[in-house]
Amino acid sequence: MGPNGRIASGFLPAHGFTAILIALVANLSVVGTAAAAVFFGGLASAALYLPIMAGLPAAAIDIINAAIALFITARSKLVDQVLRLGGRPS
Numbered sequence: 001m002g003p004n005g006r007i008a009s010g011f012l013p014a015h016g017f018t019a020i021l022i023a024l025v026a027n028l029s030v031v032g033t034a035a036a037a038v039f040f041g042g043l044a045s046a047a048l049y050l051p052i053m054a055g056l057p058a059a060a061i062d063i064i065n066a067a068i069a070l071f072i073t074a075r076s077k078l079v080d081q082v083l084r085l086g087g088r089p090s
Contacts (some may be wrong), residue, residue: 018044021065024072040065
């Protein structure tokens, strides 16, 4: 919430989504959170150069983030099903 105890103007709401995604990728571990934060920070800074270097729109970073969230969620769901069924995926 910031140093003043409230959300300041200019705060980006997308940071909350990114923080949840980092926690999911890191599986809530401290070291994993640091590594995932560096990775997603690199993706965010790459959004500045993506249109110039690769000819892709800057929104491609959002698509990459969404794909990572989808795969992490699907992996978690699959692991839950395997554990619940005693090792047999359905």
